[in-house]
Amino acid sequence: MKVAAVVFGLMALGQAGRLATQPDIQVGGSSMPLWPSAVALIVLLGLCLWLWRLANPRRGA
Structure with a gap:
């Protein structure tokens, strides 16, 4: 899962x-606007953080 998190981060x-x-x-x-990249950035960062946290569970909690 860490590999997928790194790929989403990149x-x-x-x-x-x-x-x-x-x-x-x-x-x-026609020219492509920038707003789809902003949406993609938010989604990809969310997936990256989510997978990173799944791959690194808190110990002792």
Whole structure:
């Protein structure tokens, strides 16, 4: 599960990079907005943290 958490974390970093650099991406001749990357960043970070916590249970609790 840690591997999946790291993969989701790297994907979130990629989305954060897209938000930071704000490149002009053309899809079918029209420009793609940045808001889908913001949503993807939130979802990917959530999945990353969730899987990381599942892989590292608290001991003694």
